[in-house]
Amino acid sequence: xxxxxxxxxxxxxxxxxxxxxxxxxxNVTGWSIPNLGSTDFFSTFSKAVGSHxxxxxxxxxxxxxxxxxxxxxxxxxxxxxxxxxxxxxxxxKTYTLTFYISLAExxxxxxxxxxxxxxxxxxxxxxxxxxxxxxTYINPKKQTNKRFRLYSIDSELFYNDRVNWTKVSLExxxxxxxxxxxxGNFNNNRKxxxxxxxxxxxxxxxxxxxxxxxxSIVPSEKEEMETETTEIVNIPKLKTNEIYTFKNVxxxxxxxxxxxxxxxxxxxxxxxxxxxxxxNVEIYGHTDSLGLENRNKELSEERGKAVAxxxxxxxxxxxxxxxxxxxxxxxIASNDTEEGRQQNRRVTFKIIE
Numbered sequence: 155x156x157x158x159x160x161x162x163x164x165x166x167x168x169x170x171x172x173x174x175x176x177x178x179x180x181n182v183t184g185w186s187i188p189n190l191g192s193t194d195f196f197s198t199f200s201k202a203v204g205s206h207x208x209x210x211x212x213x214x215x216x217x218x219x220x221x222x223x224x225x226x227x228x229x230x231x232x233x234x235x236x237x238x239x240x241x242x243x244x245x246x247k248t249y250t251l252t253f254y255i256s257l258a259e260x261x262x263x264x265x266x267x268x269x270x271x272x273x274x275x276x277x278x279x280x281x282x283x284x285x286x287x288x289x290t291y292i293n294p295k296k297q298t299n300k301r302f303r304l305y306s307i308d309s310e311l312f313y314n315d316r317v318n319w320t321k322v323s324l325e326x327x328x329x330x331x332x333x334x335x336x337x338g339n340f341n342n343n344r345k346x347x348x349x350x351x352x353x354x355x356x357x358x359x360x361x362x363x364x365x366x367x368x369x370s371i372v373p374s375e376k377e378e379m380e381t382e383t384t385e386i387v388n389i390p391k392l393k394t395n396e397i398y399t400f401k402n403v404x405x406x407x408x409x410x411x412x413x414x415x416x417x418x419x420x421x422x423x424x425x426x427x428x429x430x431x432x433x434n435v436e437i438y439g440h441t442d443s444l445g446l447e448n449r450n451k452e453l454s455e456e457r458g459k460a461v462a463x464x465x466x467x468x469x470x471x472x473x474x475x476x477x478x479x480x481x482x483x484x485x486i487a488s489n490d491t492e493e494g495r496q497q498n499r500r501v502t503f504k505i506i507e
Contacts, residue, residue, distance in 0.1 A: 164217045175192070178194055189289060222363060226361060227359070229290070230342050260363070265346065268313065269306050291342050395505070402415050423465065438454075441482050
């Protein structure tokens with residue numbers, strides 16, 4: 155833990171013992187909340203808000219304290235924890251983020267993924283420049299004009315353990331501006347993948363609530379510099395007004411959610427656009443000819459939009475990108491074979507100067 159860059163990683167340093175719920179903000183040293191939610195702070199020293207609390211029972215992973223937040227609830231209500239680093243991360247250096255979560259026993263649903271947002275500066279509640287701050291999920295590009303990067307840490311199944319603490323870990327390469335980070339769910343309800351685990355009449359609505367403890371960010375033992383190995387063939391040589399096909403931007407059948415293997419290629423396209431501010435990009439979604447034409451058109455639009463939204467979340471200005479859905483209208487292979495249909499299910503892009 156001596157290498158841990160997170161201030162107050164287990165929430166043990168606080169101003170006062172919690173007497174009511176929702177006292178995480180302005181109480182726990184080195185931590186805050188980036189929206190208007192009311193993240194909870196629990197301490198075993200507290201008789202009112204201790205290991206037995208309104209959402210269930212859990213002992214801390216370490217020490218005497220831990221936090222809790224709503225990752226899913228009606229009307230897109232969200233809670234987050236926002237941590238501070240004791241120094242900026244070094245560009246090109248590999249770090250490992252680790253924290254432990256446990257699903258509160260009264261939760262009705264579990265989440266497939268937990269997101270982590272790294273920021274150039276702290277997201278604050280009071281600002282005149284941005285009016286998107288509310289109790290709902292955070293859309294980073296609407297809340298800050300500084301650099302940021304959003305990671306999703308997806309479980310093979312779901313984060314559904316209501317007894318034990320589950321270790322969540324992410325290895326990443328720093329971009330050099332990171333001073334703060336937030337943990338929670340940055341998707342709206344429609345895009346949140348859920349697993350129902352509890353049917354009860356004791357609660358009026360669905361929700362996912364997680365306890366969290368022991369947050370750390372440390373330099374990785376194995377440091378790797380970012381390399382450009384994608385199959386879009388040497389990104390700096392991309393020509394303007396020419397159509398390129400993503401090789402690894404993939405989707406499940408009849409779905410528009412990006413798969414994990416798509417991220418590297420999209421990150422490299424973003425880096426290319428970031429290095430060339432005079433370039434804009436158009437994204438085109440395509441499908442094979444199976445199914446109804448209207449559905450194919452809709453699906454292709456959703457897939458193109460998913461790619462565009464990912465690039466925007468990385469920091470690309472919305473004025474520099476546009477997406478289109480072309481359905482099955484532009485096949486590049488025969489739709490009579492599975493191999494041909496697979497080639498037709500694709501996403502393409504064009505750089506425009």
